Amino acid sequence: MKRDTLQNAFKRKKQFHNQLSGYKKKPMHQVKAPDVPEGLYDKCSACGKTLSQKEMIANKLVCPYCHNHFRIRAIDRISMTVDPHTFVEKGLGYITLNPLFQEGYEEKVQNYKDKTKMDEAYVYGYAEIHSEPCVVGIMDSYFMMGSMGSVVGEKVTKSIEYALYKKLPLIIFTASGGARMQEGIYSLMQMAKTSGAIRKLHRQGLLFISVLTHPTTGGVTASFASLGDVILAEPKALVGFAGPRVIEQTIKQSLPEGFQRAEFLLEKGMIDKVVHRHEMRETLHLLLRMHKRGAYA
Amino acid sequence: MDILQKEKKLQKLEEELQRLDDEKAIEAIKNTIQAYKIKSMASLTSWDRVLLARHPKRPTAKDYIEHIFDDFIELHGDRNFADDQAIIGGIAMLNNIPITVIGQRKGKTTKENIAYNFGMPHPEGYRKAMRLMRQAEKFNRPIVTLIDTPGAYPGLGAEARGQGEAIAKNLFEMSDLGVPIIAIIIGEGGSGGALAIGMGNRVYMLENSIYSILSPEGYASILWKDASKAKVASEVMKLTSYDLEELEVIDGIIKEPIGGAHYEPSLVYESMRMVIERNLRHYHQMSHYEVKTERYAKYRNIGFFQRFNYDNLKGVVK
Numbered sequence: 001m002k003r004d005t006l007q008n009a010f011k012r013k014k015q016f017h018n019q020l021s022g023y024k025k026k027p028m029h030q031v032k033a034p035d036v037p038e039g040l041y042d043k044c045s046a047c048g049k050t051l052s053q054k055e056m057i058a059n060k061l062v063c064p065y066c067h068n069h070f071r072i073r074a075i076d077r078i079s080m081t082v083d084p085h086t087f088v089e090k091g092l093g094y095i096t097l098n099p100l101f102q103e104g105y106e107e108k109v110q111n112y113k114d115k116t117k118m119d120e121a122y123v124y125g126y127a128e129i130h131s132e133p134c135v136v137g138i139m140d141s142y143f144m145m146g147s148m149g150s151v152v153g154e155k156v157t158k159s160i161e162y163a164l165y166k167k168l169p170l171i172i173f174t175a176s177g178g179a180r181m182q183e184g185i186y187s188l189m190q191m192a193k194t195s196g197a198i199r200k201l202h203r204q205g206l207l208f209i210s211v212l213t214h215p216t217t218g219g220v221t222a223s224f225a226s227l228g229d230v231i232l233a234e235p236k237a238l239v240g241f242a243g244p245r246v247i248e249q250t251i252k253q254s255l256p257e258g259f260q261r262a263e264f265l266l267e268k269g270m271i272d273k274v275v276h277r278h279e280m281r282e283t284l285h286l287l288l289r290m291h292k293r294g295a296y297a
Numbered sequence: 298m299d300i301l302q303k304e305k306k307l308q309k310l311e312e313e314l315q316r317l318d319d320e321k322a323i324e325a326i327k328n329t330i331q332a333y334k335i336k337s338m339a340s341l342t343s344w345d346r347v348l349l350a351r352h353p354k355r356p357t358a359k360d361y362i363e364h365i366f367d368d369f370i371e372l373h374g375d376r377n378f379a380d381d382q383a384i385i386g387g388i389a390m391l392n393n394i395p396i397t398v399i400g401q402r403k404g405k406t407t408k409e410n411i412a413y414n415f416g417m418p419h420p421e422g423y424r425k426a427m428r429l430m431r432q433a434e435k436f437n438r439p440i441v442t443l444i445d446t447p448g449a450y451p452g453l454g455a456e457a458r459g460q461g462e463a464i465a466k467n468l469f470e471m472s473d474l475g476v477p478i479i480a481i482i483i484g485e486g487g488s489g490g491a492l493a494i495g496m497g498n499r500v501y502m503l504e505n506s507i508y509s510i511l512s513p514e515g516y517a518s519i520l521w522k523d524a525s526k527a528k529v530a531s532e533v534m535k536l537t538s539y540d541l542e543e544l545e546v547i548d549g550i551i552k553e554p555i556g557g558a559h560y561e562p563s564l565v566y567e568s569m570r571m572v573i574e575r576n577l578r579h580y581h582q583m584s585h586y587e588v589k590t591e592r593y594a595k596y597r598n599i600g601f602f603q604r605f606n607y608d609n610l611k612g613v614v615k
Contacts, residue, residue, distance in 0.1 A: 094602055
């Protein structure tokens, strides 16, 4: 009897805890089926073939005909990249504020929070890939185009510091429209902050793999995304500093086909390898194994 | 009425002054000019400051280098691809102290502007800046950077040669540089293109310069789908020196004469020289490690957010 009451007490404590924080713990590792918005992916945007959602999910959100990689949510990325039940989310409880008192910014963030069930556009934590421990960070382009504001910058830096503290390799999947303009100069400074943190990681001899996914542009490309020891990219991912529209306006002519795509960057020597989503897990595992500490001693 | 219209009015008064030869009338007109300057040109809106930052007569990085430093040797090229004219860099002397100076250069005439690409650097420009900074660290020279760019150049070649990577590498290396970096924004500080040479231990701004994540035109066209609302955007974006000092992103403001730096450049040169000298004295005492740590801590702590503190709850829940 005594034990029962104690357990109840803990339960009540936990409930009260949740009420106070207003935060419900997300059951990250339990998510099996990716939540695809209904009717959105019924047609492949590249080849126009009609696809059933079941087919898509089974195929890791890649078109089975033309191998077009669709944008995916951070939760899905975790479930298809790391070992099941190993992801432990870190860095919870960040609250986005409105430093420049921009009109409608708070409501916008709240909307995205409700829609995506995420705190911000970046999630990170401890994970294992085929039992190789690492720190994984994922940007979610469904949250305000994955733009980098103060919170995203801080969380990216925290994930780097976590990898430093635990002496683990770091993998970051980037997907971002750039710096978040509603936070103005603070967003810009996140570029300096994250790059500086990567430098610390570099000095400690830890591995940083940056995986560029569609789309990675602006301030994220110009900071940690380009600083990986190994830079991978998904096929046909748009990666660049300036967006295609801005370039078109500047040079006043239309861009060549395939410009700023992953294959283009591979040709220009900006990235190491274009990796299909189906092979991502194996490639990352291989890289982690190759960079294991003490492998050559 | 914005600052450019006011300037035209002032110009008319000054033309009148030259036509007159009666002493009393000259005195009277001089008084009106002075009164007009103080009354309507001393307090500026954000949009006025944007216009002044882009003013064609505004002193450029080259002017500052010529007038502040005693000797200057320009160094060219990134040793990889080309020499970017949009970035001017080299070694200068100030009171017999060698200093590496790197600046973003705008032109005054159209011809110059085309040669300097309107102050918009390509990746090779940033790589040149990086080369000069590493050189400065090797020979233990402090670095002064003068920032004046609308942004990094968005073009085909620039993208193909890795504009993003060039900026990222600059930030990466600058965070670990053992010599002090003093960054001064002298005109427009546009986005990553400005930050790529502006990650200083100390960041100063001229009074009528701007520093922002994107241009007010870009902001208006993205948020309101209307680039002509740039004037409204400039008020909202907090891009002037006074706003940024309040946000604690910059360390100080270098004052300009009424009407902008181009009215009396020598005053600005003098005060900028004093600022640089003061900082050189300050950093002279510090070791490489201290300088690095100070810079890293400065940028590590920038950000505006809240974190829910779970630890505090333990006292509340019984």
